[in-house]
Amino acid sequence: MRPSSNSSDALSQTSVPALSRRIGDKQAEPYQARIAASVREAIQRGRSGAVLAPTGSGKSLLAAGAAEDAVSLSKPILVLHPDVSLLRQNYAQFQTVPAVKSAQTAFYVAKNESIGDSPMLRNSLDADVIPATNMSLVNKLDDEDFLRSLDRFGKRGGVVLIDEGHKAAADELARVLSRVALAGGSGIVLTATPFRTDGKDPLDAFGASIEHDLIDVATYDEVLATGRTVPTRFDIATGEFEAHLGTDAVRLIERAFLALLAENKSVDQASQQAFSRFFKEGASEGDKAIAALIVAAVARIWAKRAANSTLAMIHCDSVEFAKELSSYLAQEKLPPRHERAEEKPRVAFVVAGEIRIWRNGAEEGLKEGEPVGRKIKRDDLLDAARAGGFDILVNVNALGVGTDVPQTDLNILACQERSIGPVKQISGRGERAHKISGKTHQVLVDVGNSILRIFSDIDAMRRNDPERCRRQVRGLAAPIREQFEAWFDKDPSLREQIEERQRQIRLRMGEGDSEQYDDPLDPTMEIGEEETLPVPKPFARGLMTTGMRRYDSETKKFSSRVALFCDLQEFGLFDQDTAPDLPRWLVATHDERTGAQQAFLCKTQDVARKYVAFVGIRHDGDYESASPTDKQRKFLKSLQQARPLALPWLTGFADPSSATHMSAAIDLLKDKAALLARLLNIAATRLIERATGAHSLRTDLRSVVLDRPNQLTPQRRDLLAAYCRLRQRFADLYPYAVGGKATAFSITTFDPSVLPEIKEIVANTSIRFFIIDNAEKEEQLRPSLAEGLIKSSIVAVGPKGPTEQWIRQKAGFGRHDEAARAREQIFRQALHDLADGPLTRDHSLSITLSRTEYLEIAAATPGKELVRAMPSAVMNLLLLTGGESGSPLPEEQVGLIQAAIPKNRTELAVPFSLPRLCARYAQQPVPAQKKLLKDLEKAATFKRNRDAYLQAQSSIESRAHRLHG
Numbered sequence: 001m002r003p004s005s006n007s008s009d010a011l012s013q014t015s016v017p018a019l020s021r022r023i024g025d026k027q028a029e030p031y032q033a034r035i036a037a038s039v040r041e042a043i044q045r046g047r048s049g050a051v052l053a054p055t056g057s058g059k060s061l062l063a064a065g066a067a068e069d070a071v072s073l074s075k076p077i078l079v080l081h082p083d084v085s086l087l088r089q090n091y092a093q094f095q096t097v098p099a100v101k102s103a104q105t106a107f108y109v110a111k112n113e114s115i116g117d118s119p120m121l122r123n124s125l126d127a128d129v130i131p132a133t134n135m136s137l138v139n140k141l142d143d144e145d146f147l148r149s150l151d152r153f154g155k156r157g158g159v160v161l162i163d164e165g166h167k168a169a170a171d172e173l174a175r176v177l178s179r180v181a182l183a184g185g186s187g188i189v190l191t192a193t194p195f196r197t198d199g200k201d202p203l204d205a206f207g208a209s210i211e212h213d214l215i216d217v218a219t220y221d222e223v224l225a226t227g228r229t230v231p232t233r234f235d236i237a238t239g240e241f242e243a244h245l246g247t248d249a250v251r252l253i254e255r256a257f258l259a260l261l262a263e264n265k266s267v268d269q270a271s272q273q274a275f276s277r278f279f280k281e282g283a284s285e286g287d288k289a290i291a292a293l294i295v296a297a298v299a300r301i302w303a304k305r306a307a308n309s310t311l312a313m314i315h316c317d318s319v320e321f322a323k324e325l326s327s328y329l330a331q332e333k334l335p336p337r338h339e340r341a342e343e344k345p346r347v348a349f350v351v352a353g354e355i356r357i358w359r360n361g362a363e364e365g366l367k368e369g370e371p372v373g374r375k376i377k378r379d380d381l382l383d384a385a386r387a388g389g390f391d392i393l394v395n396v397n398a399l400g401v402g403t404d405v406p407q408t409d410l411n412i413l414a415c416q417e418r419s420i421g422p423v424k425q426i427s428g429r430g431e432r433a434h435k436i437s438g439k440t441h442q443v444l445v446d447v448g449n450s451i452l453r454i455f456s457d458i459d460a461m462r463r464n465d466p467e468r469c470r471r472q473v474r475g476l477a478a479p480i481r482e483q484f485e486a487w488f489d490k491d492p493s494l495r496e497q498i499e500e501r502q503r504q505i506r507l508r509m510g511e512g513d514s515e516q517y518d519d520p521l522d523p524t525m526e527i528g529e530e531e532t533l534p535v536p537k538p539f540a541r542g543l544m545t546t547g548m549r550r551y552d553s554e555t556k557k558f559s560s561r562v563a564l565f566c567d568l569q570e571f572g573l574f575d576q577d578t579a580p581d582l583p584r585w586l587v588a589t590h591d592e593r594t595g596a597q598q599a600f601l602c603k604t605q606d607v608a609r610k611y612v613a614f615v616g617i618r619h620d621g622d623y624e625s626a627s628p629t630d631k632q633r634k635f636l637k638s639l640q641q642a643r644p645l646a647l648p649w650l651t652g653f654a655d656p657s658s659a660t661h662m663s664a665a666i667d668l669l670k671d672k673a674a675l676l677a678r679l680l681n682i683a684a685t686r687l688i689e690r691a692t693g694a695h696s697l698r699t700d701l702r703s704v705v706l707d708r709p710n711q712l713t714p715q716r717r718d719l720l721a722a723y724c725r726l727r728q729r730f731a732d733l734y735p736y737a738v739g740g741k742a743t744a745f746s747i748t749t750f751d752p753s754v755l756p757e758i759k760e761i762v763a764n765t766s767i768r769f770f771i772i773d774n775a776e777k778e779e780q781l782r783p784s785l786a787e788g789l790i791k792s793s794i795v796a797v798g799p800k801g802p803t804e805q806w807i808r809q810k811a812g813f814g815r816h817d818e819a820a821r822a823r824e825q826i827f828r829q830a831l832h833d834l835a836d837g838p839l840t841r842d843h844s845l846s847i848t849l850s851r852t853e854y855l856e857i858a859a860a861t862p863g864k865e866l867v868r869a870m871p872s873a874v875m876n877l878l879l880l881t882g883g884e885s886g887s888p889l890p891e892e893q894v895g896l897i898q899a900a901i902p903k904n905r906t907e908l909a910v911p912f913s914l915p916r917l918c919a920r921y922a923q924q925p926v927p928a929q930k931k932l933l934k935d936l937e938k939a940a941t942f943k944r945n946r947d948a949y950l951q952a953q954s955s956i957e958s959r960a961h962r963l964h965g
Contacts, residue, residue, distance in 0.1 A: 020952070023065045024096030029226045030948070031218045032058055036065040038216035042188060043070055043077075043159050048181075048206035049213035050189040052479060055428025056229040057218045059163060059190045064093040066161050066188065067100045067129050076158045078130045078180075080137070080173075082401055084113050085379060086163060087131050089404070091115055100129055108132030108140075125149040125158075138172040147179060154183025162189045162202055164401045177205035188215065192428060193421040211477040219479075220486035221829075229431045230441050231490035234451055236497045237301050239504045241447040244297035247508070249290045257416050258523055267419045267524070271448070274416035276318030294321070295328050298414045301447060302329065302392070306345075307337040309410040310437050311385065314394045315426050317415040319351050325414070326394045330358030334391065345391035348381060350398045355381055400425045406434035409442045416448040420457070420473055420484070423450050427487075452501050455494065458484045459695070489825070492818045515801070517690045517715060518583035519600040519611065527613040534563060534609055534617050535624070537661040539668065541652035542571025547664035548617050552593060559593040562667045563612045564679040565605065572649060573722040579715045586687060588679040589615050592667075597678065599686035620660065628662035636662065639669035644736035649729055677730060677737035684726045691719035693801030698793050705785075706749040707798035707806050709758045716797070720747070721761045728765040746770055750778065750810065778810070786811040786919030791843060813922040814929075820922070823929050827921050830936040831914060834873065834943060839914060846909040847874055854897050854908045873939035874910055876932055880920045881912065 021033040028036060035051055042049060043066065053059055063079060070077035081087040087109065094100045095116070106127035107115055114120065121127060123140070126149065140146040160180055177187060187206040201210050223229055242250045253274055260270035277283070278291035302312060316322035326349035334340050349356040355376040357364060366376045366384060378398070385393060385405045393399060393408075400422070408430040413423065430442030444451070457473040458481065488494055506516075527533070536544035544565040549558050566586040568574045574582070587608040588599040598615055602608040628636075633655075639645075640653045656662035668676040685699045692704065704720065706712070712720075727745055734742040745767055749758075752773035762769045772778050788794030789811055796807035814820070835845035849857070849870060856871040857878075866872040878893055893910050900908045921929060 021065070023061050023068065024093060024098075024100075026061055026096070028061065028065070029058070029223075029228070031222045031226075032061060032065075035062055035216040035218060036069070039066050039188060040069040040073075042186070042215050043075060044073055046157060046184075046186045047215070048187045048203055048208040049215040050191065050203065050208075050210040051215050051217075052483070053190065053192060053218040054220050054223050054229065054431075054483060055192045055425065056432040057192070057223045058228065059192075060090050060093045062190060063090050063161060063163055064097050064100065066159075067094055067103075068097045070159055071099050071103045071128055076125070076128055076130065076153055076156050077161055078125065078132060078153065078158060079161045079163065081131070081133050081163050084109055084115075084133055085403075086401065087133055088115060088379070090163065091131050094129065094131070103128035105129045105131070108136035110136060125153040134173050137176050141172060141175060150176065150179040151183045154180040154185035158185040160185060160187045162187060164191055171200075174200070174202070174205055177202060181205045181207070193424045211480060214477065214479060217479045220483045224490075227433055230433050230439055232427055232431060232444050232487065233441050234488075234491050234494045234497060235305070235443050235445040236451055236501050237445050237447050238449060238452070238501055240301060241297050242504075242508075244300060245290070245293050249293055250508075252290065253416065261524055267417055267453075271317055271415050271417050274317065274448075275321050275414075279318055279320035279324060281320075291321070291324065295325050298325055298412065298447060299328055299332055301445060302410075302412060303332060303335050305410055305443060305445065306391070307335045307341075309391075309443075310388075310434075310439070311390060311405065311407040312392045312410040312412060313399055313405075313408050313426075313429055314392060314412045314414050315399070316394060316396050319354075319396055321414075322351060322394050322396045323349060323356075326356065326358065326392075329392055329394070330363075331361050346389060347392045347394065348385070348390050350378065350381065350393060350395040352396075352398055357381075399429060403429050404432060405429065406432040406439070407437055408432075409434075409437075409439050410445070411442060412445040412447065413450055414447055415450070417453060418448070418450045420454050423454060424484070424487075449501075451494075452498060454484070455488055455498050458488060492822045492825070496818075515693075515713065515715065517601065517719060518603045518607075519690070521607060521610055525610075525614050527610045528618060532613065532618045534612050534619050536563070536565045536605070536609070537656065537658070537664075538652075538654035539564070539665055540650055540654065542567050542569075545661070545664040545668060546612070546617065547660060547667065548620055549623065549663060550593075559591075560663060560667050561589065561591050561615075561617045562664050562675065562679075563587055563589045563617050564668065564676070564683070565608055566683060567605075568722055573725045574718065575721075578718045578722075582715055582718060583690075586683050587612060588683040588686070589617060590675060590679060591616070597682045599679075599683045601686055601690045624658050624660045626659035628656055628659055632662050632666065636666055636669070639666065639673075642669075642672075642736075645669070645673060647729075647732055649732075673733060673737045677733045680726065680730045680733065684723060684730055687719065687726060688723045688795075691716055691723055692795050692797040694795045694797070696792060697795055698791070700743040700793065701745060701795065702743060702788055702793040703746045703748050703795075705794060705796040705807055705810075706747065706751070706754075706758070707796055707803040709749045709751055709754050711799040712758065712797075713799065716799075717758065717761060720797075721763070724762050724765050724767050728767060731766070748772060782810070782812050783916075783919070786813070786923060787913075787915040790915040790918045790922075808922070811919070811923070814925055820926075823926075823933065824918065824922055827929070827933060827936070828914070828918055830933065830940055831912075831917060833940040834936065836909060843914045844911050845914055846911050847877075848907050848909045849874060851904070851906050851908075854900060854910075858897055858901060869935075869939040869942040873935050876935050877912060877917060880924075880932070881916055 020030070021028045021036055023032075023036065035053065039051060039062065041047075051062065053062065067077050067079065079090060081090065094105075104121070104127040106121040106124040106129075108123055108130065109115060109132070115131070123146075124130070158180060160177060181187065187203055187208070189203060189210055191210070203210055203213065224231065245253075256277060257270050257274040260273055261267070275294055278287040278294065283291065298314065302314065306312065314325065316325060326347050329345060330347045332345060333342050334345055344359075344361045347358045355378065356372075357366060357376070359368060363372050365371055365374055366380055382403065382405055384390065386407065388407065393405075411426060411430045413426065418426075427442075427444050430444065433439060446452075454473075534546040534548070536546045539545040544567070545563065546565075547560055547562040549560055551558055564587065566573070566588075568584050568586055569578075574584070583601045583603045585602040585605050585608040586599065587602060588597065589612055590597050596615075600608065600611040602611060636656065654665075656665050668679070681699050685697055685701070688701060688704070689695060689697050724747070731742040734740070746769070747762055747767065748770040750772045752771055754771060759769050772781055785794060785807075789807060794807075796803045798806070831845060834847050836848050837846075839845055847870075853868060853871045853874075856866055856868060857875050860866055860875060866875055881892075893912070896910060897908065921932065924932070
């Protein structure tokens with residue numbers, strides 16, 4: 001049985017600082033030293049697990065450090081690689097580490113491969129360090145001597161280090177790993193993309209999991225901060241690509257892609273065939289014409305962006321497509337503004353087993369002027385590319401994992417759609433920094449819908465909303481998801497591009513720009529067969545429920561999944577005048593094991609059932625046919641008759657007829673109806689998100705602000721009214737189910753001419769409708785409005801959905817463009833860097849000052865800047881949160897400082913409200929914002945250096961104490 005594990009273990013380890021470390025000829029970055037220490041501890045303990053590190057983070061150095069530690073701990077280490085190129089790269093780093101270089105080394109590689117200059121010891125697991133390719137081991141599985149050597153390796157406490165572990169879960173290799181594991185060995189995976197479309201995991205053999213047994217994590221931001229990598233700017237060129245092809249060709253390609261998905265092909269399998277059918281030998285004249293359009297479209301997209309590019313990689317879905325594209329590009333001209341404008345580009349075509357090169361429009365050998373004919377090695381080609389010998393590298397799955405050509409600053413995904421792993425690996429080819437060219441970012445161009453899909457998946461998880469979220473992405477552990485969130489967040493223009501792409505899709509599907517209030521089904525969603533769809537049964541008037549039980553082999557317990565269906569008409573949330581075209585069903589789901597809760601607004605009950613199936617609740621015929629016990633009936637009756645549940649809207653309880661029905665009803669009402677209250681709340685949140693068109697709203701939303709309320713569509717108005725009624729019912733249930741009072745909620749507008757029918761939104765509820773109709777009221781509201789926007793507890797909606805720019809103006813925010821939002825995000829991050837730890841429940845943070853530092857603040861004179869970085873930053877934050885006079889508020893933080901002085905405290909933690917700081921920052925003019933950011937960055941740098949020094953001193957003292965104790 002797999003041992004229990006917790007991803008929080010990895011998170012706690014990542015927060016533990018490590019001493020600085022030198023590995024061979026390189027000084028490890030702080031995060032590398034920390035990870036190396038975690039890996040050493042795992043090797044020493046025989047623990048199996050994974051290290052998650054973004055592309056460009058230096059996994060070769062981590063592998064060398066692991067080899068050095070294994071040697072020092074007298075444990076053999078087998079280092080597995082997906083191909084010999086990555087093996088060579090890692091071995092070169094191994095040779096810089098004296099302990100590893102002097103250790104006995106043996107290789108498992110193909111017979112025709114030679115590694116290094118010295119004589120090679122081959123095919124021995126009795127050595128200390130064993131670099132190997134995956135296939136070289138798989139090919140030995142029929143050799144009994146090899147199998148016995150695996151046993152000996154495991155008994156010696158051997159460690160299998162799997163580089164790029166997401167490539168290593170083939171069934172044959174799993175047999176190798178299982179043999180080592182059974183003999184007592186351990187396994188450690190190094191990877192940037194820890195997931196596979198086939199659902200297999202190389203750590204299964206060791207009773208562990210890549211996603212949930214994390215040894216350590218290098219975050220995207222900490223690697224980026226070292227300058228080893230650069231951020232990605234996304235360029236969604238799908239609309240541009242489709243415009244070149246024309247509507248008919250686009251629909252034909254899309255139909256073919258969806259048909260492949262319908263055949264249970266994975267996204268990547270379907271992608272590999274979406275374009276390739278048009279390039280196959282014997283293709284029809286019509287298909288050949290579309291192939292020519294595809295090639296020309298990709299070439300135009302490259303040409304439009306090539307002027308600012310040093311080296312472009314184009315990733316195709318088939319060999320035939322790549323070959324035609326390469327020869328076509330070789331005859332093009334470099335665009336104006338390129339340093340070699342009007343010349344023909346230098347193009348290389350790279351696939352497994354074949355490389356071709358064009359210069360000046362003619363095909364030739366690797367060296368300039370060399371005739372065609374001599375076979376070109378991949379490593380030689382990459383050396384030439386690194387030397388600046390090419391403008392374009394066209395490939396099919398040949399320039400992914402381990403490819404290091406840092407000049408690459410333009411990546412083009414020339415395929416219909418790829419899944420999350422391959423896309424991140426492809427992007428990684430351009431994310432490595434290149435100081436010589438002064439590269440500041442890479443451009444990742446998507447001509448299919450890869451980024452749209454992945455962004456939607458990650459964004460859905462961030463909002464706890466699995467709409468269009470594929471199963472592969474839905475189960476990602478938090479540290480893995482956060483890598484992708486950080487990747488996307490570095491490009492503030494991405495969300496706008498996504499929204500524009502979604503608008504293009506709506507227009508092409510004939511939907512126009514009309515509002516869509518329901519959650520539409522996605523053809524790629526996995527919902528199973530018709531007979532496995534859940535069947536909801538009556539629960540109370542207007543409410544239905546269903547669920548399922550599942551046995552968890554790890555916890556040895558049953559856990560439930562429950563769905564609550566709400567008929568908005570029967571439940572009384574819609575009245576008789578409600579717009580007839582509105583979605584009628586609201587469904588919320590709960591998974592007891594994971595705690596995940598989702599909600600969907602659906603046109604029909606059938607669509608709602610499919611969404612419930614999509615999140616994993618299926619019809620169980622055996623359990624459905626079982627009858628409830630008398631004990632269950634009696635228990636449910638007592639729950640239904642609980643006096644606090646005597647609410648006018650919670651009537652007509654049903655008598656369950658099956659075990660499934662009974663279990664779901666009991667789950668909803670037990671524990672003082674806590675689950676019923678939570679599902680009503682999450683359903684209400686989804687309802688208001690669809691009503692306003694906003695995303696990521698909090699369940700404790702405090703207010704909806706109406707922009708131009710008299711222009712609201714009847715549909716939006718009716719959904720807002722339904723939300724208010726549902727919010728009222730949740731508030732009725734809250735004192736019994738949760739305790740206390742629910743968060744107050746209101747509808748607000750700044751329009752004094754608001755029509756009576758708009759005010760009717762809150763009719764028959766206790767929710768208040770505020771009209772801010774004068775400047776004095778508006779000024780009084782501004783601080784709380786600004787903080788509410790920062791906390792996402794206030795949302796503004798107009799006739800066409802969210803009106804962010806308008807409400808930012810009302811909150812007094814100075815600017816509303818992408819640059820302003822980027823500064824606000826940087827400011828928030830700088831505050832997190834300065835803070836002592838995570839935010840408290842009330843969104844507060846603390847910054848600790850030494851006595852010298854808080855005394856400097858106390859002695860400050862108006863208008864004079866402070867000398868030290870930390871006091872200067874804190875003083876500026878005090879001024880930021882101060883009154884209109886620009887003086888700090890004495891009754892808050894300044895009072896704490898004054899009280900600490902006579903007590904002679906060595907340290908003082910100064911608290912701040914993060915929403916208030918962020919709101920006041922957004923209200924400042926741009927020069928003031930930039931100055932404040934500069935001060936905070938100086939203080940954050942000082943804090944990092946001080947903390948590192950203190951931690952190093954503490955470690956030295958601790959070590960000395962152990963030696964002499």
